[in-house]
Amino acid sequence: MRARAALEEHGIRTQVVDTLEEAKALILERVQPGQRIGIGGSQTIEQLGVVPELESRGCQILWHWRGRSPEEVLALRRAQLTADVFLASSNAVTEDGRLVNVDGVGNRVGAMVFGPPKVILVCGQNKVVPDLAAALDRVHNVAAPQNGRRLKTGTQCAVAGRCTDCDSPGRMCSVTVIIERRPQKTDLEVILVRKELGY
Ligand code: SF4
Numbered sequence: 001m002r003a004r005a006a007l008e009e010h011g012i013r014t015q016v017v018d019t020l021e022e023a024k025a026l027i028l029e030r031v032q033p034g035q036r037i038g039i040g041g042s043q044t045i046e047q048l049g050v051v052p053e054l055e056s057r058g059c060q061i062l063w064h065w066r067g068r069s070p071e072e073v074l075a076l077r078r079a080q081l082t083a084d085v086f087l088a089s090s091n092a093v094t095e096d097g098r099l100v101n102v103d104g105v106g107n108r109v110g111a112m113v114f115g116p117p118k119v120i121l122v123c124g125q126n127k128v129v130p131d132l133a134a135a136l137d138r139v140h141n142v143a144a145p146q147n148g149r150r151l152k153t154g155t156q157c158a159v160a161g162r163c164t165d166c167d168s169p170g171r172m173c174s175v176t177v178i179i180e181r182r183p184q185k186t187d188l189e190v191i192l193v194r195k196e197l198g199y
Contacts, residue, residue, distance in 0.1 A: 003128050006097030007190055011182035014190040023122050023191045024050045030120065030189075031059060031085055038083030039063040040108035043150075044122050044198030045087050064107070077107035086116035089198050090179075091143050092135035093128050093190070099179040100135035102144070102172070109177040112188070119188045124197025132178070144172055146199040 007014040017023050027050050031037065037059045039045055051061055062080050067073030080086060088108055092100040099121065103109040112119055129135050140163035148158025153170030157163045163173075182188050 001125075001128070001192060002095040003093050003097065004192060006095060007093070007099075008097075010097045010180065012097070012099075012179075012188050012190055014192060016192045016194065018194050020048055020193065020195065020197075023193050024048050024053070026191055027087065027120055027122070028053060028057075030118065031057070033057040034059065035084040036060045036062060036079075036082075038080030038086040038111055038116055039065075040080070040086065040088030040111065041065060042087070042089045042108075042122075042198065044089035044124060047197055048122060050087070077105060080107055080111045081115035083111070083116045085118045085120065086111045087120050087122070088112060090121045090123050090127060090190070091139045091199075093123050093192070094132060094135050095128065095130050096132075097180075098132060098135065099190070100132065100139060101177045101179075102139045103175045103177070104172040106175045109175055112186075113177065113179065113183045114185060117185075117187060119186055120191060121188070122191045122193060122197070124193050124195050126196045127198070128192070136176075139176075140173065143199040147172060 004014045004016050064073045064076040067076050090099040101109045144157040145161045148155045155168045155170050
């Protein structure tokens with residue numbers, strides 16, 4: 001996979017695996033029992049099914065999808081920034097070695113680049129695109145419509161399937177972060193899975 005070599009050239013350790021089980025095993029190898037694990041909003045991480053195994057090892061899971069009130073959701077988003085390990089996916093991975101992410105709140109893209117000393121991004125092959133233009137197109141016209149329908153944002157991408165650069169209160173695209181090289185203080189690793197995973 002070309003993306004793997006390009007990410008490695010950019011200082012981002014990258015593994016390619018065939019199955020979800022292999023991806024899960026790599027995560028479990030890297031996490032120590034009892035660590036605090038932040039999780040970005042991620043269908044991919046949910047699909048992996050790794051969270052119950054982390055909990056069984058005594059890890060504290062900081063996942064705002066589990067918050068029971070707006071206050072708790074916000075506190076979990078903030079806590080992710082000081083986790084020991086942060087798990088998420090990337091909205092797009094370019095074959096020339098860039099990780100492209102768009103976020104509405106910013107906790108997910110923030111934690112990816114500074115805060116948790118260890119970050120693992122798990123990305124299905126459906127996230128791999130040729131270049132930055134294709135990545136931004138994917139983010140707005142492939143990922144956002146699906147996320148918008150899931151979150152019931154009412155944004156045009158969710159309704160019509162195409163981005164209109166909206167000003168909706170439900171806009172999911174407030175911040176765009178393009179990781180071009182490994183952030184200097186973060187041990188950032190990518191696991192590419194030869195499967196369709198997440199949006
Ligand atoms: S800017 Fe608005 S319409 Fe475009 S992808 Fe983001 S939320 Fe959807």
